[in-house]
Every structure is written in structure tokens, then in C-alpha cells.
Amino acid sequence: MQFFLEVLISGLLSGVMYALVALGFVLIYKASGVFNFAQGAMVYLAALAVVGCMEKGAPLWLAIILAFVIMTLFGIATEKFVLRKLVNQPPITLFMATIGLAFFIEGLAPIVFGSEPRALDLGIVDEPIPAILDAWDMVISKFDLVAAGIAALLVTTLALFFQYTRIGRALRAVADDHQAALSIGIPLQHIWAIVWGIAGFVALVAGLMWGARNGVQFALTFTALKALPVLIIGGFTSVPGAIAGGLIIGASEKLAEIYLPPVMQSMFGGNFGGIEGWFPYVLALFFLLVRPEGLFGEKHIDRV
Amino acid sequence: MLYREAGQFKTSYAADQQLFPIRQDRIGILILLAVVFLVIPGFASDYWFSAILIPFLIFSLAALGLNILTGYAGQLSLGSAAFMAVGAYAAYNFQLRIDGIPILVSFVCAGLTAAGAGILFGLPSLWIKGFYLAVATLAAQFFIVWCLTKFPWLSNYSSSGVISTQPLIFFGHEFTSPQEKYLLVLTIVAVMALAAKNMVRSSTGRAWMAVRDMDVAASVIGIRLMPAKLLAFAVSAFYCGVAGALYAFCYLGSVEPDGFSLDMSFRILFMIIIGGVGSILGSFLGAAFILLLPIFLDIALPWVASLLGLPFSSATVSHIQVLVFGALIMFFLIVEPHGLARLWQITKEKLRLWPFPH
């Protein structure tokens, strides 16, 4: 039981890390209807920018600010040179363009900041907290708790921003109907630049956390793959959904990895570990059976 | 005036229903077939056969499969590579376990096995759509590859999980040279492409397109969504499965499950989008573009770099390749969001009027 709890908590905490990446997807999808596959690459770019600036001698705080500026500029440039020219195209075309964008980043970022895997030290050690270890014999990492705190803060801020501010409402309006938003005078370009800027910021936060956790390297782009089932479960358009989905995926995937293979082994024989690759997706499918638009997603409104 | 339809009257219903109703198209196709079957085998080098033409044809077939699903039936899928993997492993096992089974029968069975998998993983399409469905098909992508890794029976207990394909023997003749393999692949692809062309204009094809354009409306006019969608998944997976079998037997010779990665699925998706969603021709154009572009960049960029005396390390050149690849994809989407097939259509429109534009 105690081990079960340990797995559960560790799963929930890594779920938070998935949610951080998923959040970037949600933001852009919510505001522009673009399924931005380049989010993983943006996480990579942001983390690289931080370590790149630090290598040039900038202290951590300055590097983070510089990286934020870079991400914002990058977001604006993306809007200006790619998305603006693809207004009114079907979603799949936009999706494709973001895959092109991902390739572009994956080529560009290492040229500018170097492709060496590097460490990113945020000053928070990823070690078990001794007090908890002694008292309950459970490993809970300080780093994970900090990450969870940051994610909670980020999500709350974003959710409030979307719900109650003028820009937030405009963002949601644009997501619903580009044309109508244009017609009432919402300047799409500004809105999209803002969204990409925010998504860049979220990517930066995710990049910092993941980079500090696993090192800064190309594999950061894979974080996107972990975020996709989170999106399905939480819904593509819900900020709180990203967190909820992250927690569900994180916890269930860890529990499944521990408890499912022995069951399968007794059924088929052989070693069935390593199911984390597909388990979240299959789980997400089952969620879709019950709620086709995710737990918190907006219902698709179909009027013929 | 070269491409003039005027004056070609259809006097019977059958004539109006031809695959290629315009005479110039028929001639064009015949010439094309003559070139690919007769001329190219005489000229191309081994490199062209085994590194470009064969993979081009195989990926065209896979793209065709995906295009049937996405372009005609409107169901986005990111699992094409997994269905190819099913095809590859199925063909291997049919060859291995059934004595004396002709290779073509194996391929067909492989396609059918993949179709089965397609139906299974197409089930979610009955209640979800759009990007939700796309992400759901990723479940197929990861799950199938995992299964192939985990059940050693499927790879005949090879310690590494890699399978080496059996020799290609057909009516006692062994296909060994790249040229023969090319002709084999070409024949299969040509037949299946024509079949696809025929299928998408049949009532099935029309049902798919109705589902694509608006499934609620389609169901209102009496199209049964479930059979239509599942059939699209099955046919698409069949094409991908055969492509996978060809990929293993005629191209790589040995495959491992990890080779059929998500990356490959994405490439196939690229092909149909760059080529033209909902176009048979587009599948071929897209496959050519996506396969040739990196090769072209790989050859051209170091050359350009050395020509201009740019002090790039090999790593930088490789990175620039990726960068340019990404940039070109975005560029093409901006210039022609409907793909290369649309460009070809516009050219045809112009030819219709040429040399007297209005």
C-alpha cells in the first residue's frame, strides 16, 4: 500500500511535467485553432536558448529573460511569416505547417546554440526530501514539488486570464471564428502574436523544468509525445484540463507500468515492461469513449 | 489547344464512365506507363532503382492508402507506419509458416491482416473526429510497434527482434536484381493505383467524400457512417500493409519494429499534404517530393557550401538541411495549400486554353 502511494505520488508529480508541455498546445489551439506540433521543438529551443546564453556568460536570471525575449520574437515571426499567410486554410494545412516549423527549429536551434547535450542547473536538487524519507520511507523529490507549484501557479494565472480579461476573451473569440473576430475589429495579428508569445513563455517554463530534469538536448522535442494523450483527456481547449489530464496520465501510466506487466506476464509469458509508450494513448481512447471532447474540452457544436 | 476536350463527345454511358474520360489523358497515361515499364528499366542505374525508384513507389502506395483515408474519407490518421509494420511482419510470417505460399498471396494476406488492424483501430472514428482522432491513431502507432517487439513469435524468436525477409520467389523465378524488384513493385503499385482511382469514383468513394465533407449531413441522406468509415480504414490499411510488405521484401530486406516509427507516419502524412489531399496523382507527387528533397539537399548543400567557401562543419550542413526542409514545407503550404496536384490541375487548365488565353 505504501509502495502504491509512492508510485501514485511520483506519477502525479511527473504528470505535472507533462501538463506543462500540454499547456502550450492548449494555448495556441484555443486562440487560433492551430494544432501546433512545433510545441515540443519550442520547448527544445527555449531550453537551448537558456543554456546558450549562459554559456556566453549570462547569469541564470538574465539568460531566462533573454530566452523569453527570443521566444517572443520567434512567436511573432512565426505569426508574421507563416500563419498570417495561411489564414482561412483548413486545420490540417496549418497543422502541417507547424510540423514544418518544428523541422525548422530543430535545424536552426543547434546551429545557433550548439547541439551538445548540456546540463541546466536551476539550483534545485532532484533528490528525495530527507524528512519525508525518514518519516514515511517515501521518496518525494523537492524538484518535483517545485515544478508542481510552478505549474499550479501558471495554470491558475492563465485560466483567470482567459476567463476574465479583455484580451483573454478576444483570444477565445478568435479561436471560435476568425472572420467574425476580424469583423468586430479584433486585430488577429496582435492576438496571434500575443498567443505565440505566451506559448513561447510556457515552452520556456517547460524547457527549464524538463531541461533541469533530463539535460538540455534534442530529446526535449519528444516531450510533445507525452503531452498529446494529456490533451485528449483534458480537452484541447481547456487550461485546467491540461493539468487534470497530466495528473491522470502521469499517475495511471506509472501504476500501469508497475502493476500491469506482471499480469500480462502471467497471461502470455515473457517480459511485458515498457508499456509507457502506448498506455497513455490507449487510456485516452477509453476516455474518449465516454467523453469525445475530453474531460474539460468544449463540446463541438454541430448545426447542419 | 494541345489539351482540348472540345469535340470529344460521349455517345454511350460506358464512355462517359471511363477512368480517363479525356483522350489526351488516356494517351498521357499510356505514354507514362510505357516510360516507366519499358524505358526506365533500360536506363536507370542500380542506385536509382534501389535507393530512389523502389522506395518512391512504395511510399507512393502508402501515401495512396493514407490519402484514401484522409483525403477521401476525411479521417486523419497518424498510424500509417504501424499498418506498414503489420503488413511487413505478416508477409514475413505467411512466408515462414505456410510452405510454398506464393509471394503475391503473402502480400495480399499481409494487406488483409493490416486491413483487420485498420478496422480495429478505426473504431474510435465512429465517435471522435479531427485532431482527437489523429491523436487516437497514435495509439495504433505505438501499440502495434510495441506488440511486434514484445511477442517474439512474430519475429521467429530472433534475439534482436529484427526479421530478415525471405527470397522473393514467384513462379520459380527469384527476383534478385534491383531492376526486377522495381518491375515487381511497379506492377503492384500501378494496379493498386488504378484500382484506387476506380474506387474513389464509385458509390463507395462518393459515400466517403460525403462523410468527409460533413458526416452528419451524410448520415441524413442515408449513408451509413459506420460501414463507410470502417471500410475506409480497412482499404487504407490494406494499401499501407502491402506497402509495408514491399518495404520489407523489396527495399530494406531486413526490418525491425522500431523502423516503423512515428517519424515515418509523419512523412507519409507530409506526402499527401504536399502532394494534394484527395488526389491519387498527389500521392505520387508528394512521395517524390518528400523523398527526393532531403536527398537533393544532402547532395546540393555541401556542394553549395564548398562552392561559396562557407566554413560550415559537417554537423552544421546537416542541420541546415533540416532547417531548409522545414522552411520549404512551410513555403509550399503558403504558396499552394492544396498541394502539387493542384498545381498540375492549374497547368491543365492553362493547357486547355493554350495558346489562346482569354
Next chain:
Amino acid sequence: MAASAVAASAADSYLIINNIEVIYDHVILVLKGVSLNVPKGNIVALLGANGAGKTTTLKAISNLLHAERGDVTKGSVEFKSQRVDQLSPNELVKRGVIQVMEGRHCFGHLTIEENLLTGAYTRSISRRELKESLEKVYHYFPRLKTRRGSQAGYTSGGEQQMCVIGRALMAKPEMILLDEPSMGLAPQIVEEIFEIVKNLNSQENVSFLLAEQNTMMALRYANFGYILENGRVVMEGDAGNLRTHEDVKEFYLGISSSGRKSFKDIKHYRRRKRWLS
């Protein structure tokens, strides 16, 4: 006398569309030189059949064409004596011209109230002023107030139409380009909406350029009318005159004094009209 002349000329130079031409995709010529004039405080109806170019005209004014790969290639649009054809929709809304698109483009996932609030996007105003504007809209559209919390996508067609008009009102416009408000609505609702338009016109002094297929209804509320045919203005005049004009009755209202004419005659007539313009 002099004062009223100045007023008249100011009214004349309110919204002037001067011989504009619109091409889609660089190939399809949709408007072939349309000129219109909307005096201040008027409701002007833009009539014509499907595909005549009504919507395109409105979009050419509001600059929403770009998103559809359309381009104004000739002519000019002036609002209050200033060229506005190169302005972004955002700028134009700030100057007081707003379009209400055809087909009730509500933001389906936002509530009715949120929809209205987005309408005030271009105005940087205080919370209090926002509240006042909202109340004003609710005053004209009491039905919206009762549905304020519901998702717009789930409200009825009439409510959605009211919602988009109300949303446009939130921008405090001087001029609304209203595209086909009657589309797909029950006659009673249409009537209700037109009454509100009339009220807005008289009480808030908002001018309207109204594109409509429902000719009879439009002419009942408008001061002036233009009839478009194939991208050209084929007839114009006082609403009252148009309503009683034989040709209009014939072709747009389906009422004829001399019995039903054959389709051949109509074709002939239309061709003549087009040629003449």
C-alpha cells in the same frame, strides 16, 4: 438655409463608395464598378439575388476581403471624407464602421454576455462604461438579457442574430453594415429584428447599409435602395419609389400587374439591364 446645406453635403459625404472593382483569387471578377452613397442617419438597402455581389460590396467596405483572397483593384471607399479602403478592419471599427456578417457568426463557445463584451474590444473603456454599454444593448434586446449566461452556440437563430447585432453595437458604431439579417429566420423574428434596427437608427443615430434578399421587408424599413445584378448597380432610388416600381415588383417581389411573364422575357430583360449599366 446655409446651415442645412452644409448638413446636407456632410450627409452626402458620409459613406461613399466610388466605382469599386473586386477580384477574387486574381481571377474572378465579382464587382464590376459599384458606386453607392449612404447619407448620415439613413438606412440604405442593398438588394439583389444570390451572387449579385451584395456581401462582397459590404466586405469591400469593411476590408474583410483579404482573408478570402479577394482584392479591391479599383475605386475608392470614403467615410466622412477620408479614404478608408486601405485600413484594417480594426482601424475601421475604431472609426465607427462595423460589419455584421451574414450567417450569424456568434462565438459559439462564449456566453451571450461574453460575446457582447468582445464587441467592445476596440474601445479602451472603464468597467463602468462597459457595464453601461451592456445595459444599453440589453435595453434594445431584452431577450439577450434573459439568455446572458448561455453558450451562444446553443441559442436559437433569432437570438444569435440579435447577439451579433448587439455585439456590433458594443463597439459604439456610427455605421453598421448589416448583411442579410433575415436569413433563415421566422418572419416574426425578422420583423422583430427590423424593428430594433429601425429603433437603433432613430434613437442611437446609427446609419445602416443593409444587404437583403428579402426585398419587401428591407424596402419597408429603408430610406433608399440599390439593386445589384451581376456585380453592377442596375437600379437605385427612394425606397418608396422602388417598392412601387414595376420592374422591381416584377423581378424581385414576384408581383406583376400584367400576369406572369415567361422566363425568356425575364432573361431578356435582365440582359438588357446589365448591358445598359
Next chain:
Amino acid sequence: MFKCRMSALTAAVSIALLSQAAIAAEEQFFPILSYRIGPYGANGQSFFGGFVDYLNYVNLKENGINGVKIVWEECETEYNNAKGIECYERLKDKAKVSTGPIHTMSTGVAYALIDKAAEDKIPLAMMGYGRTDAVDGSVFPYAFPLVTTYQMQASAILRFVKEKEKGSLEGKKIVYLYHDSAYGKEPIAALQEEAKINKFELTLIPVAHPGNEQGAQWLKIRQENPDYVVFWGWGVMNQTAIKAAQKIGFSRDKMVGSWWAGSEEDTVPAGDAAKGYMSATWNVAGKDVPLIADIEKVVYGAGQGNLGDTSKIGTILYNRGVSAAVLSIEAIRKAQEKYGKGKAMTGEQVRWGMENLDISDARLKEIGATDLLPEIKTSCDNHEGSGKIKIQQWDGTQWVVVSGWIEGNKGLIHPLFKASAEQYAKEKGMTPRDCAKEM
């Protein structure tokens, strides 16, 4: 028609490029199937950087191999099997004239090339990766899993651990944590055999690709509480494992990685967590090796270095790339001894050279490559040639070698290869060579 135009264009360019670089008669050509981008790009950059630098070094220092200039052409495989084939086919025609062995540093690409290369008579080197049963040269004449195979390595690691445990593993618990692919699965059989002999308890824990999330696996390890974790990772999986070990408080000096989990690319990103972590290797790191220092002086001095980032010189993978090149060149030298000095060697001839390598410590010293490689002696029935590794430990800034050369249990492992190779021959319907008749 557009398609035709496209391909015609590509054809024109590629023909222009190919003909431009036609090979002169007495030049030794090296087809290089390298990768420098993608998830493993950083590893490829170091390895192939070292490889190319050494070829250049031989040209600059000795004016080629006995006067035969070395030329090479690179092709980016992106660690992707299909692209690897394309690259191979592209370079194949030139390689038919003269060729050095092909190094892919990718098990997948190597597998895909085994049959083709044998058919085209181009030797395929798989140093520390690839098809391990190719140790049996009677079935695989053109494939060379040189230096050490995974199985021998695993066995050697266990021997090291055993020594540390004062000569006995009985009753110990060892977890094998592996990348769930061909690479990670190969040593399992060997480990299981060893477990039987040495009576330790073996637990297998696979990690799904790419392995950037290992929370569950390490919690399981925490629950098992093993004495050692033997670790077969690649790419991001390595850093993640080291970090995850820290997270659950598992001591890093109880972790021993394979040689693909023991480079600076793996430990640096893990930061302080990597301190104490051990891994296998067959080559030492650093510029203390005279050859490496000399390469930096000669090649980079002449401004012809292959690396954009010179700080990689002397890293594990760079040095490994150099060692791969050293072996290739030595094989060509050997071949020239038999087939004529000062001549370019064909694939067939180089194959003979590779099968008859005999590199003693004295020879290594001569080249300045002491400890860059173990002694190697290959033969028809032993394409591996050594089977030895060293264990190194990360001290927070660099790798420190902590053992001498350790050889795996050859008597146990090599029969496994033999059996597997025989099965392959049967499946393919081929008759193995008779090694007794060779030489």
C-alpha cells in the same frame, strides 16, 4: 510531369556532383554513413568527427596509407534505416572501386546492410553494435562486430562486479535496465546464462523508447533494492536514468552502463547526479593518448578539422571514432601487405585485411594509440578479435579508468553466437565457409 521535371533536376544535379568527384586510380575511398542530427546527433558528431579527423591525419602526416591518399564522402543517415540504405546505394558505386569498411554506428542500419554489403563485397564494421552473431565469420564473411560484442561486454561487466564483491555474486540481486529494442535485448540471453552460473538473482526491466521518463522503473528498482544496476541505455535514456537514480536515492556507483551509456554526452547533461556513475568502454577518454594530441596538432593546426566544436576532441566518442578509423586503416595496411603496397584496396581485399588483423600493444604504441584499443587479433571464426573492456567512472568532470582490460566469458558466449549464426544460415539457405581452410 512535374514529377519528371523534379527527378530530372535531381538527376542532373546528382550526376554533375558525382562525376565531379570521380576517384583517381590510387586513392582509397571511404564511404561514410554518418549522422549528426536528430536525437543521437550529438553522439554521431563526436564519433564521426574523430573518424574523419583520423583519415585526414593519415593523409597529412604520412601522405596516405603507404602513399595511397584517402578520400571519403559523407552521407547523413539521421540514424534512420531507410536513409542509411539510400546513402549506401549512393556511395556504393564508388566503393566498388576501392573502399574502407563502412561504419554506421547504428544497429538498425547495420542490420539492413548486412546482406547487401556481402553481395557487393563491401566490408561492414560494427564496432560494439550491430549483429553480434556475425562474430562467426564463416556465415558472415563481410560483417565484423569488432572489439567487443554486447554479450561479451555484459559478461565482462559481471566479472568486474564480481571482483568488486570479492569474487562471488551468489545471492546478490542485479537489475538489468535496458532500452526496449534490439540493442537492449541482445545481452539478455548472456546475462541469464551468467545468472545461472554465478547464482545471482537477475531482474529485467525494460524502458520504452525514447526513455525520457523512467519514474516507474526506478521506483521498481527502489522496491527491489538490488546490489547493482546494469544499464543498457542510449541517448536521452542515459541522463534520465542517472537523474532518476538520484531522485530515488540509488547510489550511482552501483550502476554500470554499457559503452553506449558512458560518454560525456551522457554524463554532462546529468550534472552532479552523474558523479560516481560507472560504465564500460573499450577506449579511454582524454588527450593524454599521444595520437589524439597529435591529431589536434596536425589536423586542426592545418585548419582541416571536422568538428565545429573543438572541445569535443578527446571525448569518449571522439576517441572511439578515432579508434574505429585506426582499425580500418590497419586493416587496409594489412591488406596492402598481401595485395601490394601503395595500391588502393578493393572491398574484397580489405575484408581479408579485417579478418587477419593482428594489432599488438607494440603496434598500438607505435601509432600512439595505447589504450585507445585493446589488442586485437581476428580470424575467420572470430570476427570480434578481442572481447575486452575497461570500466571507467565519472568523477564529476571527466571519465577515469578504474580497471584493467577485462575479458568476457568467451567459452560461454561464443557458442551462443555460433548457434545463432547457424540458424541464420539455415534460414537463408546458405552454406557457411569452412574456416579451417582459410588463411
